[in-house]
Amino acid sequence: MxxxxxxxxxxxxxxxxxxxxxxxxxxxxxxxxxxxxxxxxxxxxxxxxxxxxxxxxFKIRGAANAVFGLGEAQAKKGVATHSSGNHASCLSYAAMRRGIPCHVVMPRTAPQAKKDTVRRYGGKITECEPSTSAREAAFARVQAETGADFVHPYNDPRVxxxxxxxxxxxxxxxxxxxxxxxxxxxxxxxxxxxxxxxxxxxxxxxxxxxxxxxxxxxxxxxxxxxxxxxxxxxxxxxxxxxxxxxxxxxxxxxxxxxxxxxxxxxxxxxxxxxxxxxxxxxxxxxxxxxxxxxxxxxxxxxxxxxxxxxxxxxxxxxxxxxx
Missing domain, CATH: 3.40.50.1100 (Rossmann fold)
Structure with a gap:
């Protein structure tokens, strides 16, 4: 999406x-x-x-709905998002529970505790500058490379x-x-x-x-x-x-x-x-x-x-x- x-x-x-x-x-x-x-x-x-x-x-709710609603073919390619922290960790957690990859673009200024949580749940982080334009540009590159399903942190009906x-x-x-x-x-x-x-x-x-x-x-x-x-x-x-x-x-x-x-x-x-x-x-x-x-x-x-x-x-x- x-x-x-x-x-x-x-x-x-x-x-x-x-x-x-x-x-x-x-x-x-x-x-x-x-x-x-x-x-x-x-x-x-x-x-x-x-x-x-x-x-x-709370973001585990929307993340889990998106992850567990995917068909098998798309699920194998995983999910991807950009997030300052909580959506990233929750999407990583949901993906881990389903056993699929999760790719996350995060601002370099995001709290270390949130980065650590993403990695603990198996999320793969790409860091970017702390602006909406920078995170979206970095995300476009990640999605193009992986083919993962975009689970937007909030502008997504599933979320x-x-x-x-x-x-x-x-x-x-x-x-x-x-x-x-x-x-x-x-x-x-x-x-x-x-x-x-x-x-x-x-x-x-x-x-x-x-x-x-x-x-x-x-x-x-x-x-x-x-x-x-x-x-x-x-x-x-x-x-x-x-x-x-x-x-x-x-x-x-x-x-x-x-x-x-x-x-x-x-x-x-x-x-x-x-x-x-x-x-x-x-x-x-x-x-x-x-x-x-x-x-x-x-x-x-x-x-x-x-x-x-x-x-x-x-x-x-x-x-x-x-x-």
Whole structure:
């Protein structure tokens, strides 16, 4: 599959089929709460812990759906992608479980912990400069050499359908959510969430959260068209990619709002989650909580579901460490 192909918008039925396909390869992750975080926000917060997936991130859902949906002939050639880390590790993990090759283009600035995870799962890494244009150019070379199936990190109907299974579980585990929140970079998780929530809980609002320093989705949302930054910089390294046509479809028609948080607010939210939820999350996962803490009046009195998207961090280079 390539960006230039006309892609079909995934449906609720695609999400249901994906859930059946990937069940043997994912975990039904738990939902956590914190009395302290409820008290300081005035809301009832429910955290879906996708950081507890085996590769440490929600992206195993979409990756597994793509990998295990391949026909045998294509599967022998393997899969390929470009990713800052979590999609790379999850696609490598899914490919390892099926016993097929996985080729990954990663920016050289990606966290070492994420590179190590990709290699542990058998992924073959090609490094590139940290920009969207550089990663796509490097990827074109890798795909031409291997003939592997392109599993885009988010602009792929198979991936979006897989990510939508998270919201299905969340709504089954937590009654009566007023809002579901998730971080937004390329928009795969938000799109899958919209896909599922629109059918199962149409009264529930979907709100996305983004770093101020990588706020192209927010600016796109306000402008009514895709605005893409080539190489934004933020501590939330999983959110540095632009929206594409498939994810823009969901963002522009289903998302209620996109909120942003500063680098300092993201770090503070990450620390609070570690302390009061007692779970390890990466900076990208902390962005929704950061926006809730920043604007508590918007959420006071509401039941808010927050998807903690991943927990892959370099423990020797945590964002609050000096030097």
């Amino acid at each position: 390539s960006d230039s192909e006309t892609m079909t918008i995934p449906t609720y039925e695609d999400m249901l089929a994906a859930h059946e396909r990937i069940r043997p390869h994912i975990r039904r992750t738990p939902v956590r709460t914190s009395d302290y975080l409820n008290e300081v926000t005035g809301a009832q917060l429910f955290f879906k812990c996708e950081n507890f997936q085996e590769p440490g991130a 979006i359908a897989g990510q939508g299974t998270c919201a299905r579980e969340f709504l089954e585990q937590t009654d009566g959510l007023d809002i579901v929140m998730a971080p937004i970079g390329g928009g795969g998780m938000i799109s899958g969430t919209c896909l599922t929530v629109a059918t199962l809980a149409p009264e529930t609002r979907v709100i996305a959260a983004e770093p101020e320093q990588a706020d192209d989705a927010c600016r796109s949302f306000r402008a009514g068209r895709i605005i893409a930054d080539d190489a934004p910089k933020s501590i939330a390294d999983g959110l540095l990619v632009p929206l594409r046509e498939l994810t823009w479809h969901f963002v522009s028609t289903r998302v209620a709002d996109i909120l942003t948080a500063s680098e300092g607010e993201i770090v503070e939210a990450m620390k609070l989650a570690w302390k009061h939820l007692r779970v390890v999350i990466e900076p990208s996962s902390a962005v929704p909580l950061a926006t809730i803490l920043k604007t508590p009046d918007r959420f006071a009195g509401k039941r808010v579901g927050v998807i903690l998207t991943g927990g892959n961090v370099d423990l020797d280079r945590l964002p609050w460490m000096q030097g």
